[in-house]
Amino acid sequence: MTTAQVPEKTFPWFSLTKTLRESPVAQGLFLMGPTNTYLIVFMVIPLILVTVLSFLSRGTYGEVVYKFNIENYLRLFDPLYAKILGYSLLVGFLTTVLSLLIGYPMAYYIARAPARQRSLLLFLILLPFWTNFIIRIYAWIMILRSEGFLNSFLLWIGVIHEPLNILYTPTAVLIGMVYEFLPFMVLPLYTSLEKIENAQLEAAADLGAPPWKAFLRVTLPLSVPGMIAGTILVFIPAMGMFVVPDLMGGAKTMLIGNVIRNQFLTARDWPFGAAASMLLMLLTMVFTLYYTRKAGFGEELLL
Amino acid sequence: MKKYRIATLFIVVALLLVACGGQKASNVLNLYAWSEYVPQALLDDFTTQTGIKVNYDTYSSNEELLAKLQAGASGYDVIIPSDYTVAIMIKQGMLEELDHSKIPHFANVDARFTNPEFDPGDKYTVPYQWGTTGLMYDKSKVPFEPSRWADLWDPAFANRLVVLDDGREIIGVVLQTLGYDKNTTDPAQLDEAKQKFLELMPNIRLFDSDSPQSALLNGEAWAGIVWNGNAALAYQEDPNIVYICPQEGCGIWFDNLAIPKNAPHMDAALAFINYVLSPEASVLITEEFPYSSPNSACLEYLKTYDAALYQSYMDFSGTNPSADFLAHATPIRDVGDATTLYDRIWTEVKGE
Amino acid sequence: MSEKKPALWLRIYTFLVYAYIYIPILILIIFSFNKQKLNIRWEGFTLQWYEKLFNDHQVLLATRNTLLIAVISTLVATVIGTMAALALQRYHFPGYAASETLMYIPIVIPEVVMGISLLAFFSLIKFKLGLATITLSHIAFNIPFVALVVRARLHGFDKSIEEASMDLGANELITFWRVTLPTIMPGVLSGAMLALTLSLDDYVITYFTAGPGSTTLPLRIFSMVRFTVTPEVNALSALWVAIVFVILFISEYAQRRRA
Secondary structure (H helix, E strand, O other), rough: OOOOOOOOOOOOHHHHHHHHHHHHHHHHHHHOOOOHHHHHHHHHHHHHHHHHHOOEEEEEOOOOOOOOOOOOHHHHHHHHHHHHHHHHHHHHHHHHHHHHHHHHHHHHHHHHOHHHHHHHHHHHHHHHHOOHHHHHHHHHHHOOOOOOOHHHHHHHHHOOOOOOOOOOOOHHHHHHHHHHHHHEEEEEHHHHHHHHOOHHHHHHOOOOOHHHHHHHHHHHHHOHHHHHHHHHHHHHHHOOOOOOOOOHOOOOOOOHHHHHHHHHHHOOOOHHHHHHHHHHHHHHHHHHHHHHHHHHHHHHOOO | OHHHHHHHHHHHHHHHHHHHHHOHHHHHHEEEEEOOOHHHHHHHHHHHHHHHEEEEEEOOOOOHHHHHHHOOOOOOOOOOEHHHHHHHHOOOOOOOOOOOHHHHHHEEOOHHHHOOOHHHHHOEEEEEEEEEEEEEOOOOOOOOOOOOOHHHHHHHHOEEEEEOOOOHHHHHHOOOOOOOOOOOHHHHHHHHHHHHHHHHHHHHEOOOOHHHHHHHHHOOEEEEEEEEHHHHHHHHOOOOOOEOOOOOEEEEEEEEEOOEEOOOOOOOOHHHHHHOOOHHHHHHHHHOOOOOEEEEHHHHHHHOOHHHHHHHHHHOOOOOOHHHHHHHHOOOOOOHHHHHHHHHHHHHHOOO | OOOOOOOOOHHHHHHHHHHHHHHHHHOOOOOOOOEOOOOOOOOOOOOOHHHHHHHHHHHHHHHHHHHHHHHHHHHHHHHHHHHHHHHHHHHHOOOHHHHHHHHHHHHHHOOOHHHHHHHHHHHHHOOOOHHHHHHHHHHHHHHHHHHHOOOOOOOOOHHHHHHHHOOOOOOOOHHHHHHHHHHHHHHHHHHHHHHHHHOOOHHHHHHOOOOOOOOOOOHHHHHHHOOOOOOHHHHHHHHHHHHHHHHHOOOOOOOHHOO
């Protein structure tokens, strides 16, 4: 029975949707439609608002005054903000590099594990994310405190004689950041490592390459898409992060995320906060565009 | 098929959640206040007495309250802003005038706290709790007992201070060390303050407005710039804690109950405010949170309700500051356009 | 990958990383039983915090809100996101590049900027902040993640099955429903799981778009830990982990049975 034999009477709407059924372009637009509409309303328009907001002024009591000015952007040229931006980039960069270094061997191990075990191992990485993010950080504070677990343990086994001053230092911040972002690096890496065929490695071995050379020349280059995807997933949010530096670093550093948040909630200078947001977004867009142009944007981001 | 089961499961769960939630608007009060500031016992008692359920949403700073309300967040009936925030809100027409005929318990308020400078005539607010900002230290740990803010700059305190993560409070302290008004708008004075603040940074171990007393109790810090409530909580756990108003002066704050404009449940809001001012309710607050009560009927009642608590309330400088303490205390006042100056200093110093 | 067993150092290393991930969780759980209120030193075993948790109205309300928002936003985002994935992976239409870029915006935009823009938007159109605004916001950031996951699954999809189905007389709709969808279902479910996780743990965006009576668990926990970090919060976490373990254990078991 072919399509033509389906009685038109039974499904009257068939005739209405004829174009839809027969034109792939119409189908594509139909499927993409809801997403586009939704995102235009809830993403594009709000962003346009923020852009407009960045050109307005702050009233005496923190309200928004409809007076055009570009001072907010001029303020951003102050070296102070360059420094803050620099710090944020540094935090993002270090977090990404550390996650990559720590996560790569792990992703490699899981990719080589028997198939049955792999989903379990991956799931185990994700499970802690189902607890609350704030509480995980507080657990770290308990561990890293002067009288916390780490110090108590190290003192007990005699490796150190005085408690290490870790908490409320940049080291603690990095420990916390890497903790939060590790899964976002491991998962894409795993995806691209898993695709590497046995055959290629065997071929390398057959041609006389020792394991380390096979790794450097075959495995590593083939895992680059995974590394890029992981970098994007870690670097961008890490740059705008302020909760972990506040809680684990004692709120002693001012990062771009703090600045933006402060403008909206403390100084109540919404226009300036909007301008700073625009700057941050511009940076992330540039970064993403550059990377995706290099390696495509897609599967390796996934689980 | 599996996908149907899961989809059905989702939908059923969603419907259940919608069904068992959502109060009908009539018998509800939406309270928006600092977290850990209104005892559950008080809310439960209010519900028992009036049948009105209370939704308690929280914010963690006055600025957050202001920002949210200015952004158009509505639906709140009662809020608890501090002194300078009330001043701003009145100027911006953000508060409803109170119908005092519905708040007879207002008579319980200590006369010292009525008719405040930020709300002349008590037209928009009634006092909730008040307190001070001062210097707290652990006398068993500090190298010497500080008596002035300036002492905190001493290298002996390197990396041993915890201070509030609040620009106005901390810059205020720095200004007081320099002998200036903590609410100054003079850019030259503020610039000096910035330099002096930078000098304090090596001594600061962490900024924490939420629970600075934890840092003292677990030994991370030896002294700090904190609110009286933090000091009192620490004192409850460790009698070595001392709380003073340094010679240069300290801070004082007043929190108040108010009704935002266009609150959906005005009657419930007024009933709530009146209830809170009663001694039986007020004492629940003092029992649970160690701030100072502006309610004289409450303190009177406390003498018989819990004599031991009354005694410790009266004894500790955090809850019952001496006249001398109070003489040196200045509140924070709104500085209008200079707000951005203060914020800039904060950004610059922290951004170093 | 090679069937050789991985080197010993690699195994030890991986174990250590897992330890890094799990030690804080274990500590959290253990200390949910601590007698001392300030949770600084261990003082003894007690279940009182769990009891307190069940009597805590605000926490229960927050839990209800969180689940409601997560379930609804996941459902909507999964449907819309899957459709978008199909569109991007299989069709060409005018505006393709723009659609693709548009979809990636929520992923690359910093959360704080997204939260603020949504707050500004809702306040401009005078849409009352509450459960609805939070849900709408969550859907916005979930759609792209679902779409990405499903796209990956579609990537290796063999169209010949679909062609066979159509040859046998089924129209597009029936083919989709009975052939395509079941095949991509693992991807759709993965996407849904991801969306659910993101929604459950979201703090920043929810913070900016919440209104009266619409506190969620992450917000509530954050304000709970502000004043004093009592073990009640640990108890909440421990329960959460336990529940998740149970659910996933059940679904693993169910999958094994099916296989």
